[in-house]
Amino acid sequence: MTETTTPARRVLVTGGAAGIGAAIARRCRDEGMEAVVIDRAGDGIIADLSNVDSTAAALEQALAGGPITSIVNNVGAVFPAAAEEQSLAELAAAWELNLRSAMQCTQALLPSMKDAGFGRIVTISSRAALGKELRSAYAATKAGLLGLTRVWALELGQYGITANAVAPGPIATELFAKANPADSPRTQAIIDGVPVKRIGTPEDVAHAAAYLLDERSGFVTGQTHYVCGGVTVGLSRV
Template sequence: MTTPERVLITGGASGIGAATAARCRAEGWEPVIIDRVGNGIRADLSSPDDTARALAEALAGGPITRLVNNVGVVVPNDAEHQTLAEFDLALSLNLRCAFQCMQALLPGMKAAGFGRIVNMSSRAALGKELRTAYSATKAGLIGMTRVWALELGAHGITANAIGPGPIRTELFDKANPPGAPRTQAIIDAVPVKRVGTPEDVAHAAAFLLDARSGFVTGQVLYVCGGMTVGVAGV
């Protein structure tokens, strides 16, 4: 019996990360989850030292050739009042952590001549009110994705980003109660007339993680129900 290929998923204990982990299991891959809660490897991924410890624990079982950089934080605030502490937290969790995870897994990917990196960006990378720190880091994640695609393609490694739109998670429902006028306004703005689900995003991640997706790299796949049409560049 062959050992399942492993997929490292940061922030995989809930929401989009948990749905991605479930989809990976369905695909026959073994998810390795790093999160501050749950049954996986526990770590504070906003800390470089704790991230390094968790990565060493994950890699103790051997190389991991698939990576989903999913963990993130929003820290909403207007540009005038966004604090340096909020900005630094977003930078560390949304951007530095992804960079650190890539570097840790890269030797194993290069040795295998195969790798799949999926970075969870956001539609907010295109610009959104009250999202200075979040938008900056999610746009930065797209920039890193493109550089990695160019630098790592010769080693059989692809790097792509996903830009979710409004996704119905526990946090979304808490901020946007079902049936509330504001929630309905969000739904009305989506061309497909519904809010996305974590499984919608997990399906996109599974496609990009697949060995058969080796000719797709450096791309941003918006899973947004069509909200980026007319906004994102062609």
């Protein structure tokens, strides 16, 4: 009798070479999935996800290895600036990387998901979508991701596909450090304002993403899961 093995479920993680994305990719592998990473660095598929053509080429390469039925839209950048100083170029860059790439990558995988009658879309938004100083471009695009998530949940549920968002609060990553200098009083105020009295870790976010990627989470869709140490309590609607 010949034993057969079921191929590991493939999950695409954008921006998975470092920080939250790398933690999610590791967690996916720990859960028995094959994590396909697209990033501008690292040992995965190298691409500039802020560029439409580069993104398309990377997606073609990813799908050449077989169907992909799960995605974590993680890649993003902050572009911190006051409202009157936020340039239109920065707004356009935030749109391309934070939001357009999520749309393009998800669209590319939908045929695989529909063929399988199963799909998991997890999009990394941010607590900043509720509003945060110096985050015009970032908050706008991260809020846009919540809108996409809700639309996808309504449209795709009939195919066995769920769509959910994870909205991290302050997480100890290189991206957070660049936007929030350690010696800034504003940064200390952020830390002091976390009810659990610590900054989150990439693994905290990966744990939430793993739950939403799980095959057993099929009755959870269109939701935003805040991973923020309680920062959003009193700010978001019940």
